[in-house]
Every structure is written in C-alpha cells, then in structure tokens.
Amino acid sequence: MESQLVWRDEYNIGVDVLDKEHQRLFKIINKLFAFSDEEKKSQWACQEGIKYFKDHAVKHFAEEEKYMASINYEGLSTHRLLHRGFRKNTLPALEAELEQSKYSAGSVNHFLGVCAGWLIGHTLTEDRAIVGEGASKWLNLLPEEEHEALKKVIIQLVYDMFHLESHVISETYSGEKFGKGVYYRLVYGTQDQEEQCEIFLVFEERLLINTVGKALGVETGRLDTMLISAARYTAQQFVRRIIEHLPDMEGYELKEENLLTYEQFRSVFEKKNLQVSLLIDTGEGYFSYCAIAPHLLKKGVAVPIGAENAVAEIEKYLTQKQEEPVKRKILVVDDSLTIRQGMKNLLEEDYDVAMVDSGVAAIRCIILDRPDLVLLDYEMPVCNGKQVLEMLRSENSFEGLPVIFLTGRTDPETVRNLVSMRPDGYLAKYLKPEEIKKKIDIFFETRDS
Numbered sequence: 001m002e003s004q005l006v007w008r009d010e011y012n013i014g015v016d017v018l019d020k021e022h023q024r025l026f027k028i029i030n031k032l033f034a035f036s037d038e039e040k041k042s043q044w045a046c047q048e049g050i051k052y053f054k055d056h057a058v059k060h061f062a063e064e065e066k067y068m069a070s071i072n073y074e075g076l077s078t079h080r081l082l083h084r085g086f087r088k089n090t091l092p093a094l095e096a097e098l099e100q101s102k103y104s105a106g107s108v109n110h111f112l113g114v115c116a117g118w119l120i121g122h123t124l125t126e127d128r129a130i131v132g133e134g135a136s137k138w139l140n141l142l143p144e145e146e147h148e149a150l151k152k153v154i155i156q157l158v159y160d161m162f163h164l165e166s167h168v169i170s171e172t173y174s175g176e177k178f179g180k181g182v183y184y185r186l187v188y189g190t191q192d193q194e195e196q197c198e199i200f201l202v203f204e205e206r207l208l209i210n211t212v213g214k215a216l217g218v219e220t221g222r223l224d225t226m227l228i229s230a231a232r233y234t235a236q237q238f239v240r241r242i243i244e245h246l247p248d249m250e251g252y253e254l255k256e257e258n259l260l261t262y263e264q265f266r267s268v269f270e271k272k273n274l275q276v277s278l279l280i281d282t283g284e285g286y287f288s289y290c291a292i293a294p295h296l297l298k299k300g301v302a303v304p305i306g307a308e309n310a311v312a313e314i315e316k317y318l319t320q321k322q323e324e325p326v327k328r329k330i331l332v333v334d335d336s337l338t339i340r341q342g343m344k345n346l347l348e349e350d351y352d353v354a355m356v357d358s359g360v361a362a363i364r365c366i367i368l369d370r371p372d373l374v375l376l377d378y379e380m381p382v383c384n385g386k387q388v389l390e391m392l393r394s395e396n397s398f399e400g401l402p403v404i405f406l407t408g409r410t411d412p413e414t415v416r417n418l419v420s421m422r423p424d425g426y427l428a429k430y431l432k433p434e435e436i437k438k439k440i441d442i443f444f445e446t447r448d449s
Contacts, residue, residue, distance in 0.1 A: 025057060028052065032050065032108075138277075150246075157238060162211045166287070167280065183265040186200075199239050236257075276291040329373075336377075385405055405423050
C-alpha cells in the first residue's frame, strides 16, 4: 500500500501520557500498513495484528477517559460516547467485513484506512479540546445514559411501527446527503413558549415508499401527495412516542412543522448544539433522527404547514423536487480546501457537486449517496487515491464507478503509476479551469454515446 502515518507536531496535545499513546497507535497502524503489503503473511498473523491494534486502542480509550476524569473535563461523557461508538459500531462492522472476505487485501486496506482516518480526526479535534485548544464538535450531545436509552427507544419504535430490524451506523451524523431524501422538521414547545425543541427526521425516499407507501398500496414507486401526507402523520406519531419516554419534555406540544430542502436542512449542521444526531440503517433505506434544543434557527426557515395549507404546501414541495434539474453527481475528494472549492465553483452550474477531504470520508459518502463520477486526489495522506480506488474496485457494487485521478504531477513515472491502476482517466490540477471543465463534459458525453 506504500502508506505511512507521519506523526506531526500538531498531533501533540501537550499531555505526555496521551501523546505517547497516540504515537504508539500510529506506529501500530504503520506496522499493519507495511504488513499488509507482504502477500505471503498468513491470515492468522493478520488477524493477530489487527486484534492487537483493537485491544490497544480500547485500552487507550480507558486511560484517556481516566485522565479526563482526573481533570474534571466537562466533555467527558461526550468523549466517552464517541469512544464507545467507535468500539461498538465502527470496529465490529469493519471486523465483520474482514471475516466475510477472509481478510482480503481490500478489506484489510479498508480497515486500516478507516481506523487511521478516525484516529487522526479524533486526535485533531476531540483530543485537542481536552486541553482547551478548540472545541468538541459534539460537546452538547445528550448525556451518555440518556443517549443510549434514546437509541434503544428509536430502534424499538422502528420495529414496532414498520417491522424493520434496524441498527445505528453513526451516533454523530453530520448531515451528509444519502440518496434522494425527504427532510421534515417539527418544532415542539411549551404553552408559555419559553422552551422549544426541534426534531429533524430525514427519510430516504425509498424507505417511505417501502413502508408507508406499501401500507397505502402505492405502486408507482414515487412520492405523491397522499404518501407525503401519510408520512407526516406517521412521523408525528413516531416522535410523539419518543417524547413519551422523555420526562424532560412533558407538556411539549407540536407548534410547527415544515418540509425542507436539503440546503435548509444542511444549514442546521452549521450550528453547534445538536443534542442527538443518529443515522440508522433500516434495511429498507436510511433514516436519521436529529434534535436541537433550545430553538436555534430563525423563524421562517420554511413555510409552516397547517390544516389550511397542508395540501398546497405538499404539492408545492413535490413540484419543487420534480422540477429540480437532474444533474450528474460528482464527488470531489481532495485534502486541499482550495482545490475542493475551486472544483465546486467550476462545476456546480452543470453538476451536483459534493466535496470531502479524505479517502475515508469518500468511502462513506459514496456508500450513502453514489455519485456518477469521483474526482480523486492521487496524493492524499493516510488513505491515498490508490487505496480508495482499490477499495472501490474490490466491491462488486462499486467496481464500475467512474474514477478520475486529480494530480499535481504529470512526470512519466507518475503517469505510468496512475495508468497502471486503470482509472477512468486523470486530470492535471494545473490545467486552466475551462480545460478541466471541458474534459469532464467530454467524459460524460462519451459515456452517454
């Protein structure tokens, strides 16, 4: 894989015992990176190496939590929740993939890429927040026990209402788009209006069609006014049953509801006091439950739905969705904000452009919302373009996904390395913007012909 995690000064948080443990975890991952290149190593030895990393990471989590407790760190419960999410959700999912593939090179690379990306991101944000250098992105999550209880309630309700066996795949969902979605906002408040709570439910369209739609006998495979109306009332019942399990929300009543565009919904995640942000896989489609309290968004974020305008607003919402131009989806993967934003500015008039800053984030984004083309930086740190392409080609569902490398180097050796991986092409970053745009346009025209 030719990858190594390079320890940088910025990773030091100034606590010697934690910095040493972080460096040790980096070294373990580097050994596994090197180890994964040796094809003759046995599956057993690979299993043992990964088990060692897992055990050491879990031990480090416990030591880090002990340190935070010793300094009375106010974000301890949230930090512990993030550790637990990685331990109970991320690692088991990766291990299941390893077992299923019998420790194939692709699954090992995926394991290492995700773990390396998580470790760096966690160290640079959450761990630095321990010493007051920056703030945790998830500082305002519910306390651990309440958060765990709420997850169980939601999973049980999904089963009770839809007979679906679901599971949480992220406890810190950041508002990524997944497929075609319906974004529904409910505002609850007390009679005196002093306190308010906002609930955001995000449904993948196919989930509504496969649950509420089937119950209604809808056979068109698309959303209509009746289905959206039924989904609204089903969602209200769902949230009402959740509220019944939350004693702190006794006396709260529904004050406002809105159907949002993705852009309106995404703006929520620019705020910094999400109390709950769960992403759930139901088996029939993705579903997200997010909560913000107290009320943060400005009034008028969307037209309130009431008895007198419900049908008109739903029809307008569906019309807007239908009239949205169907654009090709392009995912730009680059660790440079300048490159990402430049590509977005160049392409967004004709294409639906999403951006991520790492290979690990790219895999997650591709799974949630498959693009029509990936523009992939070849020379990213940790999980580079080669590794991402290998992961995609190792999965049957993604092996045909078009990938074009972005590179700042076009010397003969680099070009030979790029071509040997059989991407769908490569683009030099130094080309004039109009040349890049023209090449991408031609790529799609050629595929369509």
